[in-house]
Amino acid sequence: MPTILQLDRISKRFDNIQALDNVSFDLREGETHALVGENGAGKSTLMRILAGIYTDYEGQFLLNGQPVHLHSPRDALSRGIGMIHQELSVMPELTVAENLFLGRQLTNGAGLVDWTKMNRVAAEELHKLGFEHIDVRAPLGNYSLGTQQVVEVLRAILSGARVLIMDEPTSALSPPEIERLIQLIDMLRQSNRSIIYISHFLEEVMRVADRITVLRDGQRVDTVEKSSTTMNQVISMILGREVNAQLPSAVARNAAQTLLSVSGLTADVFTDVNLTVEQGEVVGLYGAIGAGHFDLARALFGLYRYDHGTVRVGDQTFPHNFSAGYAIRHGLAFATESRRQSLFMEQPIFRNVMMPHLHRLGRFFAPARRAELELAAPQITLTGVHPADPLNPVGQLSGGNQQKVAIARWLPFPPKVFVVSEPTRGMDVGAKNEVLSILRKFRNEGYGVLVVSSEPETVLSVSDRIMVMSRGRVVAELPNHNLDKDVLMRLL
Ligand SMILES: Nc1ncnc2c1ncn2[C@@H]1O[C@H](COP(=O)(O)OP(=O)(O)OP(=O)(O)O)[C@@H](O)[C@H]1O
Numbered sequence: 001m002p003t004i005l006q007l008d009r010i011s012k013r014f015d016n017i018q019a020l021d022n023v024s025f026d027l028r029e030g031e032t033h034a035l036v037g038e039n040g041a042g043k044s045t046l047m048r049i050l051a052g053i054y055t056d057y058e059g060q061f062l063l064n065g066q067p068v069h070l071h072s073p074r075d076a077l078s079r080g081i082g083m084i085h086q087e088l089s090v091m092p093e094l095t096v097a098e099n100l101f102l103g104r105q106l107t108n109g110a111g112l113v114d115w116t117k118m119n120r121v122a123a124e125e126l127h128k129l130g131f132e133h134i135d136v137r138a139p140l141g142n143y144s145l146g147t148q149q150v151v152e153v154l155r156a157i158l159s160g161a162r163v164l165i166m167d168e169p170t171s172a173l174s175p176p177e178i179e180r181l182i183q184l185i186d187m188l189r190q191s192n193r194s195i196i197y198i199s200h201f202l203e204e205v206m207r208v209a210d211r212i213t214v215l216r217d218g219q220r221v222d223t224v225e226k227s228s229t230t231m232n233q234v235i236s237m238i239l240g241r242e243v244n245a246q247l248p249s250a251v252a253r254n255a256a257q258t259l260l261s262v263s264g265l266t267a268d269v270f271t272d273v274n275l276t277v278e279q280g281e282v283v284g285l286y287g288a289i290g291a292g293h294f295d296l297a298r299a300l301f302g303l304y305r306y307d308h309g310t311v312r313v314g315d316q317t318f319p320h321n322f323s324a325g326y327a328i329r330h331g332l333a334f335a336t337e338s339r340r341q342s343l344f345m346e347q348p349i350f351r352n353v354m355m356p357h358l359h360r361l362g363r364f365f366a367p368a369r370r371a372e373l374e375l376a377a378p379q380i381t382l383t384g385v386h387p388a389d390p391l392n393p394v395g396q397l398s399g400g401n402q403q404k405v406a407i408a409r410w411l412p413f414p415p416k417v418f419v420v421s422e423p424t425r426g427m428d429v430g431a432k433n434e435v436l437s438i439l440r441k442f443r444n445e446g447y448g449v450l451v452v453s454s455e456p457e458t459v460l461s462v463s464d465r466i467m468v469m470s471r472g473r474v475v476a477e478l479p480n481h482n483l484d485k486d487v488l489m490r491l492l
């Protein structure tokens, strides 16, 4: 297979961070090339150079053998390179067809925007790829994240992309949606397009990739053929050491006090939910995307209105539709599945960590920065945020490290119950284990943890008990004993 593009000894610095150090990378026609590495290894940075987002770097970029220097994402796309970002960039209020043609509408002979034509072409393209059930005239927001992802991929293809960069495309998808995306990748490969696939899910990587490039600390460790390596070898290359991916097994618990008790909780998207979390227990709440479990988690923290039912923490019954402030003061902590919603990207890490606790540092005066820093710094170190400088803005951290900040922020004043949605989304294997260990540590110290997730692996690896939600209702409750992914998925 001919090589379409080649990055030769690329280096990129951000102030004091060497994000990429002499990295070489090449892509062949019709191949799926996976790019893997720990959080902060430099994957997104390398791809932003390929996609024309970062124009300032050292090293050479060859496209079809010719040196190029891209000036913008538009420039990249005009040369056939399209990037699908970690956070989707579709417009939910626009129709599917409008999204597919965003920024380059088709016109008719009179130079007017031709909607009939765009709708027709959009429907044809979706049909070709086996997505004929999608109505091109419906608002894209009506569809699942998986479908939105597909639309984003098709938009790049319709714009003429021959090379598609997918940065963690499956981290927010449900298992059936992941299957569909993998099928789409296969079809694209058959039409001789090349795909760069960034993911922390190594099982997926081992399925889709032809070759795998591993980055570590801004350097390329190696590029290997998938057929001549194993997942364990890839993990060792990622971490630079042998690993034991097993978590310590759960220690036996004594029957204990109920810390969180929810009864009959009902809102538009969930119905009559009953659940408890005991002292020293991790409860997993598992459901497919759209099952209502994420909104239920928000309701437990006063961020989603419910119609009736009660929430009790310890011996305190919360008032109807209490506020988030009330929840924090009465011993609840919450990390949402969406980093964007909970973190202040321009603010330094320490400020993000202290944000929920400012009321403790003095109500009427702005708290002393030094006091904030002193409380925040140890938590930043403890959760392994990297780089660990508390003064750096959160927006400069890699995706997985932002997630660690969202967890670190509850450690200065540990809550009674920690509700955490998708605790390990977007994290590499090492970071995943670190975060799950932090949750276990909480539990072993006698707090309660509710882990809300659509990733079966996450709930299976950390929970003592698992509740399964489907279409807004709890449909099963099982001790986490002899369970596996298939059992959970069959209950959905
Ligand atoms: N805009 C920026 N300003 C300063 N530093 C940055 C910026 N973007 C990235 N970095 C730093 O560069 C390094 C590489 O980050 P990058 O986002 O490429 O990692 P990644 O491999 O994509 O990680 P993840 O798996 O967590 O998404 C990290 O140390 C990160 O903190």
Ligand SMILES: [Mg+2]
Binding pocket: 043, 044, 045, 086, 167, 398, 399
């Ligand atoms: Mg990244």
